[in-house]
């Protein structure tokens with residue numbers, strides 16, 4: 001099963017096994033991972049699912065869509081031109097089999 005590793009600013013991390021088709025946002029919300037809100041339910045309209053993908057995990061991810069690009073500019077923690085993604089737009093088993101992300105200190 002695809003695996004998602006969420007690293008937190010305090011040095012702790014969560015590991016969630018995500019069924020194929022589950023987004024990085026949905027797996028966090030249902031798995032009780034702190035720091036990812038998913039306010040819009042995955043419609044790329046809130047940026048409260050913002051994550052920084054670890055550099056070694058960027059290869060092979062789908063390109064940022066126009067909607068995602070616009071929302072990332074609104075992310076509370078500030079956008080990283082290489083690493084920032086919306087967690088609701090990255091799907092286990094499609095975009096990745098294993099991914100590691102850093103959770104921003106704040107989503108609002």
Ligand code: FES
Nearest residue numbers: 042044046047088
């Ligand atoms: S959940 Fe709202 S943009 Fe991802």
